[in-house]
Amino acid sequence: MRKIRGALTIISLILAVLTLTTICRAETALNYPDGKESIKNIIFCIGDGMGLGQTTLARMKSAGADGMLCIERMPVIGLVRTHSANALRTDSAAAGTALACGVKTNNKMLGMTADGKKYQTILEAAKAKGMRTGLVATSTITHATPASFAAHVESRRMENEIARQLIAKKIHVLLGGGRQHFLPISDANSKRNDNTDLIRQAKKAGYCYVQTAEELKNAYGPYLLGLFQLGPLNTRPPEPTLAELTQKAIEALNSKDKKPLNKGFFLMVEGSQIDWACHDNDVNNTLRLVLCFDKAVKSAVEFALKDGQTLVVATADHETGGLTINDGSLKGDNLDVHWSTKGHSCLPVPLYAIGPNADMFSGVYDNTEVPKKFAQLLGIKSFPKVMD
Amino acid sequence: MSEVVLRTDATFGLKVKIGDEVHRGQKISTEPTAKCPVASPIRGVVKSVSFDPESHEFLVVVSSTE
Numbered sequence: 001m002r003k004i005r006g007a008l009t010i011i012s013l014i015l016a017v018l019t020l021t022t023i024c025r026a027e028t029a030l031n032y033p034d035g036k037e038s039i040k041n042i043i044f045c046i047g048d049g050m051g052l053g054q055t056t057l058a059r060m061k062s063a064g065a066d067g068m069l070c071i072e073r074m075p076v077i078g079l080v081r082t083h084s085a086n087a088l089r090t091d092s093a094a095a096g097t098a099l100a101c102g103v104k105t106n107n108k109m110l111g112m113t114a115d116g117k118k119y120q121t122i123l124e125a126a127k128a129k130g131m132r133t134g135l136v137a138t139s140t141i142t143h144a145t146p147a148s149f150a151a152h153v154e155s156r157r158m159e160n161e162i163a164r165q166l167i168a169k170k171i172h173v174l175l176g177g178g179r180q181h182f183l184p185i186s187d188a189n190s191k192r193n194d195n196t197d198l199i200r201q202a203k204k205a206g207y208c209y210v211q212t213a214e215e216l217k218n219a220y221g222p223y224l225l226g227l228f229q230l231g232p233l234n235t236r237p238p239e240p241t242l243a244e245l246t247q248k249a250i251e252a253l254n255s256k257d258k259k260p261l262n263k264g265f266f267l268m269v270e271g272s273q274i275d276w277a278c279h280d281n282d283v284n285n286t287l288r289l290v291l292c293f294d295k296a297v298k299s300a301v302e303f304a305l306k307d308g309q310t311l312v313v314a315t316a317d318h319e320t321g322g323l324t325i326n327d328g329s330l331k332g333d334n335l336d337v338h339w340s341t342k343g344h345s346c347l348p349v350p351l352y353a354i355g356p357n358a359d360m361f362s363g364v365y366d367n368t369e370v371p372k373k374f375a376q377l378l379g380i381k382s383f384p385k386v387m388d
Numbered sequence: 389m390s391e392v393v394l395r396t397d398a399t400f401g402l403k404v405k406i407g408d409e410v411h412r413g414q415k416i417s418t419e420p421t422a423k424c425p426v427a428s429p430i431r432g433v434v435k436s437v438s439f440d441p442e443s444h445e446f447l448v449v450v451s452s453t454e
Contacts, residue, residue: 087421091399091444107399107421139441157443232441279398279439279446342437342446343401343418 038356039377040264040309042126043250043300046099047293048092048145049275051319051349057283058290060325060332069290070298071314074352079364081348082318085114088346092275093156095317096148098367102375102384110144110162111152118152118387122371123171125380126266132172132222132253134265136245138233138292139272140178141166145317149268152387160192167198170205172222173252173267175245179211179227189230199225213240221252222262235273235292242271243295250303264309266374269296278320281339286323304355311355311377315370319347391435394448396426398439402446408434409453416448430454 047054059069084094085104097105097112101119105112112118120128127133137146142159150169151162163181166174182198183190203209207223210216216226226248228239235241240248246269253265271293277285297314304310322340351370353361360373368384375383396402400419404410410428417426432450440447 087399089399091397107397144444273441276439276441279441341401342398342439344399 038309039311041254041266041304041307041311042374042378043246043267043269043304043310043312044099044374045269045271045293045297045300045312045314046096046145047271047274047290047314047316048139049278049318049320049344050271050290050293050316051323051345051347053319053321053323053325054274054278054286054290055350056325057323057335057337058287058294060328060335061287062291062332064332065330069294070301071294071352074301074312074314074354074358076353076358076362078315078351078353078361079348080315080351080370081364081366083346089344090318091156091344092144092317093148095367096145099315099317099370100149102368102371104368108156109154110148110156111150112154116154120383120385120387121149122374122380122383123149123266123268124169125375125383125385126264126378127169127171129378129380130261130263131378132262132265134173134249134253134267135166135171135176135270136173136242136249136267136296137176137270137272138235138242139176139270140181140232141174141176141227142178142181143176143232143272145270145272146176146268160194163192163198164196167202167205167225170223172265173224173249175216175224175226175228175249176272177227177229177232180230182227199227213238213244216240216244216248219248219252221255222257224248224252232273235289241295242269242292243299245269246296246299247303250300254303254307266378267300269300271296275320278323278339279342281321281342283335283337286321301354309356311353311358313351313353313358313361313370313374315351316349317367319345319349321345322347390430390452392428392430392432392450392452394426394428394450395440395443395445396448397422398444398446402437402448404434404437404448406434406437410434410450417446 084090091107100121142162144156180191184197322345326336328335396417
């Protein structure tokens with residue numbers, strides 16, 4: 001009898017261990033699925049310089065202590081480390097490269113490691129897979145963050161060369177500022193040092209080109225170039241808002257045209273000027289620009305909820321200003337706001353995700369992990385990848 | 389009175405603010421990676437500090453007191 005009881009106990013223990021193993025495997029499978037069939041589109045929103053202080057400020061001022069921004073309603077939260085290869089304080093070029101290529105580089109460098117090796121970006125990898133691609137920003141479209149997804153240069157200041165690379169790469173949708181880098185030197189408004197007319201080249205290549213909000217309304221995809229200012233956007237009427245630009249980009253990328261066939265899209269949207277307001281330690285402008293970015297994220301989330309096959313991830317490249325709120329009323333009045341620097345800080349940044357497999361983005365991890373997760377979900381095997 | 393405009397990468401913080409007195413050779417930025425840290429070439433007072441988004445730099449204007 002004792003032998004039988006002993007045998008039963010051992011069998012029970014084995015069964016328990018097997019059951020636990022199965023549960024753990026099931027959880028692993030839930031957290032890290034193949035992803036090939038469930039995700040069609042990725043919308044990656046980046047609030048430049050937007051840390052927890054900035055989102056808290058915007059929430060407190062717009063909705064009070066118990067309110068929530070759209071970005072805060074996204075169900076999965078992660079924390080992302082931001083240091084670059086040569087500094088604890090990253091800049092947007094190195095952080096953008098990490099978020100786009102999955103590798104660390106020195107501050108100011110774009111799309112390559114510190115030793116000069118060029119790496120494919122997640123946008124380029126998606127395009128190589130037959131997906132449509134887009135970049136939207138309120139800065140010049142050649143500024144560090146959008147450039148990090150499609151250009152490979154030693155310095156973020158090479159905006160003329162970046163413009164050339166953006167058009168040569170035939171990214172489907174490019175919406176932002178920076179017309180001065182696309183005009184030939186013969187044009188009085190040009191900042192180029194050659195006679196290359198990139199707008200003319202783009203039109204010849206099949207792009208629909210627009211300069212105003214009115215023109216944007218009637219614009220069509222899948223190839224769409226919108227340059228609304230010579231320099232960065234004003235982010236004020238009559239310009240299209242970041243939310244409107246995001247909606248139009250989604251519409252163009254998701255259109256049913258046969259050439260190229262719609263195999264899903266990868267879109268990066270940047271709220272570029274949050275960083276600039278924080279460099280100025282300007283509370284009111286920071287608030288305004290975070291709310292503009294939040295509305296753009298809302299547009300992306302609304303599309304994702306209807307579509308069901310779209311992952312939306314929103315994060316920052318770094319925090320700017322070391323913004324903290326020490327006191328204030330629950331309604332958001334009389335906030336005691338402090339800035340610890342006029343530069344960037346070294347704090348990790350929050351990441352928010354919603355959509356299929358969004359749970360892959362929970363936890364604390366390095367910024368280089370973000371595009372690796374995208375690649376895994378899109379079934380891109382070799383990533384990060386040195387370019388030929 | 390002469391003035392100089394100093395430009396420094398805005399990624400890093402500034403060691404000076406408006407109204408500060410600076411001496412010749414004084415570093416104005418906390419940038420640790422700069423090959424040549426930006427320093428004031430004159431003795432003077434910081435007249436203004438502004439951010440240039442295009443270059444992502446601070447422009448620090450120093451008025452000479454020499």
